[in-house]
Amino acid sequence: MRRTEDDQRFMNMAIAQAAMAAALDEVPVGAIVVKDGEVLASAHNLRQTNADPTAHAEILAIRQAAEKLGTWYLVGCTLYVTLEPCPMCAGALVNARIDRLVYGATDPKAGAVRSLYAICEDSRLNHRIEVTPGVLAGPCSRILSDFFSRLRSKSNNEHENRQPTHDAHENNEIQQTNETRQTDETRQTNETRQTDETRQTDETKQTDGAEQKNETEQKTAES
Numbered sequence: 001m002r003r004t005e006d007d008q009r010f011m012n013m014a015i016a017q018a019a020m021a022a023a024l025d026e027v028p029v030g031a032i033v034v035k036d037g038e039v040l041a042s043a044h045n046l047r048q049t050n051a052d053p054t055a056h057a058e059i060l061a062i063r064q065a066a067e068k069l070g071t072w073y074l075v076g077c078t079l080y081v082t083l084e085p086c087p088m089c090a091g092a093l094v095n096a097r098i099d100r101l102v103y104g105a106t107d108p109k110a111g112a113v114r115s116l117y118a119i120c121e122d123s124r125l126n127h128r129i130e131v132t133p134g135v136l137a138g139p140c141s142r143i144l145s146d147f148f149s150r151l152r153s154k155s156n157n158e159h160e161n162r163q164p165t166h167d168a169h170e171n172n173e174i175q176q177t178n179e180t181r182q183t184d185e186t187r188q189t190n191e192t193r194q195t196d197e198t199r200q201t202d203e204t205k206q207t208d209g210a211e212q213k214n215e216t217e218q219k220t221a222e223s
């Protein structure tokens with residue numbers, strides 16, 4: 001019970017961080033690192049602000065915590081994050097040897113802890129992390145959906161100033177278009193491959209047939 005209360009308390013701090021990201025027009029994800037009940041680090045997504053694709057909340061929080069402890073080795077630490085970590089962040093958590101991960105909302109499109117991969121619990125890697133998913137999942141996902149609906153209405157209002165966004169969650173339309181394009185490309189590639197294969201098979205057949213015919217002719221000539 002004590003743990004559940006602590007988890008909710010720290011997750012609320014991560015949500016407050018996510019709100020700070022939203023205020024900067026950043027995708028609202030917040031993270032907290034805790035050791036022995038003490039908050040070592042708190043950070044939010046700063047990808048746009050820092051023009052840094054690695055400036056996810058988790059990475060920034062891990063860096064802060066490591067700096068505070070004076071070691072890369074975050075043993076005994078728990079990371080709280082509002083959204084299921086992506087492959088990069090899940091990998092960073094394993095590399096930091098963090099003890100425990102608590103996350104809020106599930107990310108079916110990029111989550112690498114339970115949704116697409118299980119990087120934190122993969123027995124092939126040299127470290128495994130205790131995972132607690134779904135803590136305050138409602139408020140964690142609401143802050144994201146509010147942000148994206150605000151972004152959509154904003155982009156509908158300012159159609160000319162519309163900037164394409166590059167986040168998996170940011171624009172479903174862009175993603176759908178990309179998916180359609182990928183499917184078309186894949187189909188084309190497959191068609192090309194099939195055509196090539198068919199041609200090769202035909203050529204092989206022709207060559208084989210021609211050789212056989214030659215052999216037969218030779219044999220006939222010999223006898």
Ligand SMILES: [Zn+2]
Pocket residue numbers: 056058085086087088089090
């Ligand atoms: Zn990430």
